[in-house]
Amino acid sequence: MFEQQPEDLRFYVKQLATEALQKSEPSTWFEVLYTGAKGDTAKIPWAKLTPHPYLQDWLKNHQPFASGQKALVIGCGLGDDAEALAHLGFEVTAFDISPTAIAWCQERFPNSTVNYVVADLLAIPSQWHQAFDFVFECRNIQALPLNVRSEVISSVTSFVAPSGILLLITRVRDTEVEPSGPPWPLSDSELAQFENVGLQQVEKLVFLESELDVKQVRIEYQRHNYLTDLNYTAKA
Template sequence: MFEEQPPSVQNRVKSLASEAQAQNQPYAWFEPLYAQANGNTEQVPWAKATAHPYLQAWLPEQPQPPAQSKALVIGCGLGNDAEALQAHGYQVTAFDVSPTAIAWCHQRFPNSAVDYQVADLFHLDFGWNQAFDLVYECRNIQALPIPLRPQVVGAIAPLVAKTGQLLVVTRIRADEQACEGPPWPLSPLELAEFENYGLVEIERATFVEGETITVQQARILYQYP
């Protein structure tokens, strides 16, 4: 999490993000962040040694997916969550906009069955529409400026198969008041944007992290009615 990182890392993230926004390329900062890390995971704020704890807690409660079930990991970072879903029984495709992140995944998991790809969320293969039984979005929406929220949701929701599910892990905020970032926690109205695409929230777990600075978190499961 951002608040667990040294101030130098937090400042670098905010500087890169601000520069990208000024150039009207709001997600162009991910590649330089990974590249400048030079293989040091401590320089990547969201990097963990294992799958995200909220995913780790959720997976054992889920039945084994049917054979050939497909999962998509959005903004996969260093690949831990993708590997956990693959181990659970999914055929996993995982993508990130950062070529360095994807190269890092291949280096970390050289024998992986996960299909790691460099891809842009806003320019995905049309064949991915409604192609995945589980779509997993972990903290990518919150890393993008608030005005992009409708566009981001509009890129994610169509990926879910009509019989599939969407699992979202994100910071949340209680109201629609403006907030500073990155990250920018999601508001109730921003999360409700998924409903415009026919998805229904069926499960939510909320968490509070941090001591000096507390952060509201949520793990939300959506599906079509």
């Protein structure tokens, strides 16, 4: 999963991201990358053309799912994670800021039931507020710089319905010192923000890739359902 990217691709990504950050536009370089790839998936560093293995593992251990549950895939890239959820009966919405990425998903999966949408995580439609039973956030927060991190985390958590699940896959760092990205792995205090905005941690797994000095986590969060709590209190 963490295989080394070709040096020239890593250099190009760093250059695109640095230029975008200088203009205070942390998300604009993704569309430049997708367009420049001209349909060649080898030019998209995160594209593995298969669902993320940590998502697959979680899904395998939590089946079966009631059909028609609403799922949201954030920053869906080329769509493999969204398709995996759709195959399990979820009603999936998947969005990305890059119109080229969304068009690419539609081209790769012409018979898909997934609702692929161009949308900005930092300007989300109000109807998505607490509207999804399952929200999947994989490697997008780490791709955005620290000066928008609080806003991004609030946005990601805002999609989760009462009693709904957020599954987060991200690189993490062991210090609060700002890393040199991209990616910008999350710190402990940044992870704590998920719980400060109404989610509870259900399970956390840590994955180490020592040869690349990469530490990843998969964290399952659930939104507290205060209405259910009130019902229990009322019945007691």
